[in-house]
Amino acid sequence: MKLTTKGRYAVMAMADLASHGGKKPISLNEISLRQNISLPYLEQIFLKLKNKNLVKSVRGPAGGYKLIKPSSEIKISNIISAVDEKIKTLSCKKESKKGCNHKSMKCITHNLWDNLDEHINNFFEKVKLEDLVNNKQL
Template sequence: MKLTTKGRYAVMAMADLARHSDGSPVALAEIADRQEISLSYLEQLFAKLRRGELVKSVRGPGGGYLLSRDAGDIRISDVILAVDEPIKATRCELGSPKGCMPSAGRCITHDLWEGLSHQIQHFLSSVSLGDVIDGRVAERQVVVTDTRRKPAGIANAAD
């Protein structure tokens, strides 16, 4: 899966906002300086984040942005989806009955990549901004096991 700069920068900026807000608005220029992201690019991202109801804007002197709710209640997947970043590893268009092949069929590895997309979505939905800024991401790692096939020579305890 390719996560573009749009998704990565949105998550970086939201984590910065969560860390530095302390209940008062944070100016985008401050986030831009700390995260080394273009201010004009951040303005575009925050317009989408505001429409996605993840941040609130405060106008006037001392204005800036605030999280719309607690950092622990904002999932990383919410941030990525708010900036129109699809979470998928297939080449197929989301919701389209057509596949990714020139013949409109699905490639032989489609189910593999679709499964990966679901795992990524599950992981990003399990991590909040609060987890990121408090250093709890490693605790959220999901271990996926496949019980359908076992390598030769490995038996279940019940075998």
């Protein structure tokens, strides 16, 4: 399975925001220090999260970011897709006429990995940000 650092950090940062936020905005610097994520990288991530209407920015000396919706309404899949991540276990593409590994047919394990992708995506569809913050058994 391939989930890049960007996807993992986006989920971590959103969980931090959900657990430390509330009515007051949280600065990216605070999240950066708590989660050990570089500030420039967080800025890139939060720009994408803001563009997908998951967070809003508040300007000023006490500014920062806040969740737009309650954490109970934010799916992990929404966070991952907001930062342009796709979870793929296959290197081949379903729509490719070449098949897997540049052969004219699917590889022998193609359906296994394809089904795993579906299970992972379904799992991330079911898990809410609130579940992570509350340390709910997943």
